[in-house]
Amino acid sequence: MRLRTLALIAALALVALVAATITIWTLSSPPTATTPAPSETAPPPPASSTRSYDPDAGDVASGENDGAPAEVQEAAWGPVADRFARNFTNTTGGAPAWRQRLIGNPASPDVTTDISDQLKTIAVSNVPAGHYTGRQLVKSSAYEVAVKVTYREGWAMVLYLIADGTRFQVYAYDRWEA
The missing domain is CATH 1.20.5 (Single alpha-helices involved in coiled-coils or other helix-helix interfaces)
Known part of the structure; x- marks a missing residue:
């Protein structure tokens, strides 16, 4: 060669x-x-009044619906709203059992710490009777929803849910005044 x-x-x-x-x-x-674009960053953590019942919660940006409108995330917040609305009027077993049903699983609670603390101050004898009949989304954003829940007896309340880091939780509730 x-x-x-x-x-x-x-x-x-x-x-x-x-x-x-x-x-x-x-x-x-x-x-x-890689650093996400500014439009893809997660919102700031909730204010201290809505702190999570689980202080070690992770980042909410963990699903394919991250940042999607709440209507798309109904599978995440819907069951929480349904459980809270259904259990709110179930006072059987007294106050401790009522509170535990509303809080849900302590490892993955349905309510924030503030609501958990507030539930301790409520006399179950003052909880109105009702049979949960359904819910309607009133207001929503990617990380917050307001849901009107109705009862067969003719009254309603609004549940306010927020994404605490890994799931939606009830951070406030109020009687619906039409």
């Missing part, structure tokens, strides 16, 4: 070796974090 051909083969082999090394290095390196 001629010297020129040998030099060309050596150069091609060197380029192939460098390309293989870069490819292997790139595939074995951990991915670098």
Whole structure:
């Protein structure tokens, strides 16, 4: 072989070796974090009046519906609103049982810490009788909803839910005045 051909083969082999090394290095390196665009960042954490019952809650941006309107996230907030509305009028077992039903699972509570504390001050004898019949979304954003819940007896209340970090929780409720 001629010297020129040998030099060309050596150069091609060197380029192939460098390309293989870069490819292997790139595939074995951990991915670098990217900074999201300003429009994709999560909102600031809720005010202290709506702090989570679970202070170690993570980031709400953990699902495919992240940042989506609340109507799209109904699977996340709907069951919480339904449980709270249904259990609100169920005072069987006295105040401790009533509070526990409203709070839900302590590992994944349906209410914020403030609501949990407030429930301790309510006399269950003052809770109106009612049979939950349904809900209607009144106001929503990506991280908050207001839901009107109605009762067969003709009265209603509004539940205010907020995403605390990993789930929606009731942070306020009030009797609906039409």
